Amino acid sequence: MRYACLVYIDETKLDTLSDAERVHLRRESIACEDDLRRSGHLVAAESFESVRAATTVRVREGRPITVDGPATQSDEQLSRLLVVEARDLNEALRLAGKLPSVRLGSIEIRPLRSARGNAGVDDG
Amino acid sequence: MAFDPPASNEPTIPAHDTMAASVHDVVDGIYRDESRRVLATLIRLLGDFDRAEEALHDAFEAALRTWPRDGVPNNPRSWLISAGRFRAIDRIRRRSKLDDSRAEAEIIHQMNLETPDGADWADSLDDDSGLVDDRLRLIFTCCHPALSSDARIALTLREVCGLTTEEIAHAFLVRTPTLAQRIVRAKAKIRDAGIPYEVPARAELAERLDTVLHVVYLVFNEGYSASTGDSLTRPDMSDEAIRLGRLLVELLTEPEVEGLLALMLLHEARRPARTTPDGALVLLEDQDRSLWDAEGIAEGSERVERALSSGRFGPFTLQAAIAAVHAEAPSVRDTDWAQIVGLYDLLHRVDPSPVVALNRAVAVAMRDGPAAGLVAVDELLEAGELADYYLAHAARADLCRRLGRDAEATISYRRAVALTNETSQRTFLQTRLAEVSSRATPGVKNNG
Helix, strand or coil: CCCCCCCCCCHHHHHCCCHHHHHHHHHHHHHHHHHHHHCCCCCCCCCECCHHHCEEEEEECCEEEEEECCCCCCCCCCCCCCCCCCCCHHHHHHHHCCCCHHHHCCEEECCECCHHHHCCCCCC | CCCCCCCCCCCECCHHHCCHHHHHHHHHHHHHHHHHHHHHHHHHHHCCHHHHHHHHHHHHHHHHHHHHHHCCECCHHHHHHHHHHHHHHHHHHHHCCCCCHHHHHHHHHHCCCCCCCHHHHHHHHCHHHCCCCHHHHHHHHHCCCCCCHHHHHHHHHHHHCCCCHHHHHHHCCCCHHHHHHHHHHHHHHHHHCCCCCCCCCHHHHHHHHHHHHHHHHHHHHHHHCCCHHHCCCCCCHHHHHHHHHHHHHHHCCCHHHHHHHHHHHHHHHHHHHHECCCCCECCHHHCCHHHCCHHHHHHHHHHHHHHHCCCCCCHHHHHHHHHHHHHHCCCCCCCCHHHHHHHHHHHHHHCCCHHHHHHHHHHHHHHHCHHHHHHHHHHHHHHCCCCCCHHHHHHHHHHHHHCCCHHHHHHHHHHHHHHCCCHHHHHHHHHHHHHHHHHHCCCCCCCC
């Protein structure tokens, strides 16, 4: 079976790590994910940019509603994951706005760290 | 390293005709008139707000240094953009580590700082050629819906209007460091989320323009509700908003933009009559219309006509039309209330909010009498959305009062008072409350 492992961390905790702690954490995470890769378990791994870079889009009564911030709705649950290639946020919003679920729920659009900054967890 | 202006065949005003002191004045004037435009172009060229601001500062510094010697260039804006760009490259080179020349080259390339072919370069510098004005890119970026409303307002006032962080903080009664953080975060969001520096595509223009207009109107209302007592220390946000409106009208031919400007002008023109010097509310029927600014009304009315003639009736245009009917009337009694109700009908179609419906009900009362208005207001209150809106209860109270139904008026005034903290409104409502409650129960002392 395939499983999604969704990592939740308090960003402020990461911000308070010392440089040494941060480097150490990164090395450990890289090592761990490399293991998973080698053993054939890892299908994909991505790091999210800070929640401060999140934008959420909904369509209600035919009108698009775009707001700053994550999709924090207590009455909605994570349902699907798409990774898209887009030139910029405007294009990403346009693409997301076409998904039918945008009318039913919320779609949070968060940039993913580029491949270089992607290794391991939260490089700060 | 001293900056030398690019060698050019550009004609300049001969140096011996220019005295250093007057050059300073010229530079000041150019800063006032052109700095925002230069900044907007530098942001596009450099791809970054902070770099562009630095470059702007550097460019003006260079102007002060070299123009007394070389004369004021014939196209100061182009000169400044050039100077800013050169200095920006300079700074990147100096900041990049010695062993990172590849990264440095990448940055410069990404920023399009390499000198493009002649034609492109001229086009990218100065948009009198009819290409998009960079200020439009700047406005749409600062007002992007992916930014919070607070961020949009702060960023627009800072980058488009050129207000200082202190001035903005002051106007919004926020501590300066808080406002500064807000702006830093906004710029970070633009950078990290990949918000592009562009005017939206046709398909999205209407919705995005709506966001821009609402930012401007929020700024206007911030100034509009500022009490007279504090106006010495708080910069006039209404003026800034009107200035923004004028800029938008200049840059875009969209009726709603004209409509918004008209609305603001018409509100502003009537402001002097709305409160007493102490800040107490003056009802429309008691306002001294001679205090209204006739020029502002004339301009506002003209602009509304123009907006309406497009045949497209957006909410700001319609609100402006309503304001124009009021502004052109000699008195409350001689106001064309039928026309106002008709305009509210149209407005409700494009903006079906309960507040619009409430305002319509008040107009209906003026056209058909308080009994008819009361029916409409009660329908709205029954629907529930306005239950906590003090003006709904104030309207009900007023209509009951006019019908002589003092006991009901008392209840509604009490409700209205309980729902508002705004001083001048409360004072006014409490006065009315005292009036009606003493009539409802004569001989009994009522504290209201």
